[in-house]
Amino acid sequence: MMVILWKIIHFTTITGFSFCFLNDVAPEDNPDIPAIAKYFSTKGRYEEVNPYLIEDILAVNRSILQPPSAQCREIHLTAIIRHGTRYPTTKNVKKMQKLYDLLKSLPPAKESWLRELQTQWTMWYTDDMDGRLVQKGVNDHKHLAVRLSKLFPSLISEEHLRGGRIKFITSSKHRCVNSTLSFKAGLTELWAIEDMEFDHTVNDALMRFFDQCTRFVQEVDNNPSAAPELDKFKQGPEMRRVQEKIADRLGVPYSLITADMAEAAFYLCAYELAIKTVNSPWCKFFHEVDAQVIEYSSDLKHFWKRGYGYDINSKSSCILFHDVFSRLDKAINENKSDQQVTEAVTIQVGHAETLLPLLTLLGFFKDNDALKSDNYAAQTERSFRTSLMLPYAANLVLALYDCGGGDLRLQPLLNEKPVSFPGLSTDQPASMPSYQEVRERYRELLQGCDFESECQLFKEPAGV
Numbered sequence: 321m322m323v324i325l326w327k328i329i330h331f332t333t334i335t336g337f338s339f340c341f342l343n344d345v346a347p348e349d350n351p352d353i354p355a356i357a358k359y360f361s362t363k364g365r366y367e368e369v370n371p372y373l374i375e376d377i378l379a380v381n382r383s384i385l386q387p388p389s390a391q392c393r394e395i396h397l398t399a400i401i402r403h404g405t406r407y408p409t410t411k412n413v414k415k416m417q418k419l420y421d422l423l424k425s426l427p428p429a430k431e432s433w434l435r436e437l438q439t440q441w442t443m444w445y446t447d448d449m450d451g452r453l454v455q456k457g458v459n460d461h462k463h464l465a466v467r468l469s470k471l472f473p474s475l476i477s478e479e480h481l482r483g484g485r486i487k488f489i490t491s492s493k494h495r496c497v498n499s500t501l502s503f504k505a506g507l508t509e510l511w512a513i514e515d516m517e518f519d520h521t522v523n524d525a526l527m528r529f530f531d532q533c534t535r536f537v538q539e540v541d542n543n544p545s546a547a548p549e550l551d552k553f554k555q556g557p558e559m560r561r562v563q564e565k566i567a568d569r570l571g572v573p574y575s576l577i578t579a580d581m582a583e584a585a586f587y588l589c590a591y592e593l594a595i596k597t598v599n600s601p602w603c604k605f606f607h608e609v610d611a612q613v614i615e616y617s618s619d620l621k622h623f624w625k626r627g628y629g630y631d632i633n634s635k636s637s638c639i640l641f642h643d644v645f646s647r648l649d650k651a652i653n654e655n656k657s658d659q660q661v662t663e664a665v666t667i668q669v670g671h672a673e674t675l676l677p678l679l680t681l682l683g684f685f686k687d688n689d690a691l692k693s694d695n696y697a698a699q700t701e702r703s704f705r706t707s708l709m710l711p712y713a714a715n716l717v718l719a720l721y722d723c724g725g726g727d728l729r730l731q732p733l734l735n736e737k738p739v740s741f742p743g744l745s746t747d748q749p750a751s752m753p754s755y756q757e758v759r760e761r762y763r764e765l766l767q768g769c770d771f772e773s774e775c776q777l778f779k780e781p782a783g784v
């Protein structure tokens with residue numbers, strides 16, 4: 321029997337009265353989608369962040385963009401996009417295999433979903449999948465391209481594409497190159513362009529800056545003791561409880577289920593959903609409370625290794641930060657001097673590890689307290705949730721408007737939703753700040769944030 325929950329999905333307040341609109345089946349009650357799907361961190365689907373896409377993958381609501389006047393024209397757009405859905409990496413496949421082997425070695429289970437895993441489900445993930453883009457990932461980017469062109473029709477247009485005014489830059493990683501090709505294919509298929517091909521540039525200095533920032537690599541990325549809070553959490557009571565519950569379900573001693581195995585089961589559920597759109601029996605190992613614990617452990621990792629945990633994490637993105645602002649300035653200057661904007665659109669494809677340091681540098685998702693091993697309960701309302709920030713094909717879009725008379729506006733969108741630059745205004749996200757205000761907000765970074773000096777191992781004291 322299926323229980324249909326009546327969900328309040330929307331509130332509107334008009335002169336003090338509240339109206340609720342009820343919708344019969346909210347996406348989280350869809351039997352094809354595990355209830356824990358919203359906690360999959362960087363292995364989550366883009367659709368979980370924007371559930372309206374489940375019904376219509378090309379849905380766009382243009383009225384989310386509200387330039388201050390009818391005069392405003394879009395003059396430039398930069399999009400920094402994570403690659404689409406991918407296979408697990410070799411390291412994760414090995415962890416999954418280990419858990420699967422354990423399951424197969426146990427006597428036939430009583431519960432049907434467990435028996436299904438033992439007898440019907442087959443371990444189809446192989447080492448050589450190596451994080452490659454899957455077909456769903458191709459579609460992630462094709463569909464995103466179409467939606468963005470519907471949202472910004474005067475910028476992401478056939479005319480600009482044919483005129484070479486849409487530039488594509490990608491990380492060299494195969495899943496990013498393939499995502500870039502898919503984004504382009506989304507546009508060429510949309511406009512049925514068959515007589516032209518469009519270039520892209522591979523640029524790891526921009527899109528994989530994290531590999532090239534020596535100080536970050538040594539002090540954080542390759543430093544096994546850079547995230548003690550993560551290590552402690554993985555040994556802590558919340559995580560242990562998740563492992564014990566899995567062990568209880570399997571009827572094995574607690575010592576047999578490691579934190580890695582718990583994560584492997586969790587990510588098997590995530591991959592089966594993301595790649596095959598299947599609500600697999602692996603998901604049955606977890607209640608929502610367990611999923612929240614594993615999500616927190618992933619958030620801890622990202623916080624300490626790519627986010628606010630260390631200053632160098634965000635500073636490693638200085639090169640991309642300056643690149644973004646110089647493109648905006650260039651478009652403004654060209655427009656001012658009555659030239660056609662030569663780069664109307666920049667599409668940059670990279671990794672979660674590309675986006676997160678930049679979002680951190682810009683001050684997004686900053687909570688009052690650091691994520692720690694011992695404040696899990698206090699952090700339930702945190703804004704730093706990778707599941708919401710960094711699903712596959714996550715994107716930061718900056719749209720620049722010329723509203724006439726020197727009035728320039730910059731609208732940031734995160735995963736296609738308008739947001740405010742942190743610390744800039746407590747206004748509605750939809751009210752676009754002036755470009756001057758934005759430059760003022762980031763003045764210190766614009767004047768400093770030098771990749772070379774931030775990333776050298778022994779940073780000189782300020783002022784030298």
Ligand SMILES: *[C@@H]1O[C@H](CO)[C@@H](O)[C@H](O)[C@H]1NC(C)=O
Nearest residue numbers: 372380381382383384385750
């Ligand atoms: C579109 O966005 C506007 C502004 O946010 C909102 O008021 C409206 O309800 C949305 N329309 C749909 C169909 O979602």
Ligand SMILES: *[C@@H]1O[C@H](CO)[C@@H](O)[C@H](O)[C@H]1NC(C)=O
Nearest residue numbers: 452453454455458494497498
């Ligand atoms: C991705 O690109 C590689 C070549 O770089 C190709 O072999 C592979 O088939 C592509 N995958 C997809 C899903 O497009």
Ligand SMILES: *[C@@H]1O[C@H](CO)[C@@H](O)[C@H](O)[C@H]1NC(C)=O
Nearest residue numbers: 393655658659660661722724
């Ligand atoms: C500059 O921007 C304005 C919109 O504010 C537009 O009308 C004009 O055509 C642009 N100039 C050029 C040369 O593209």
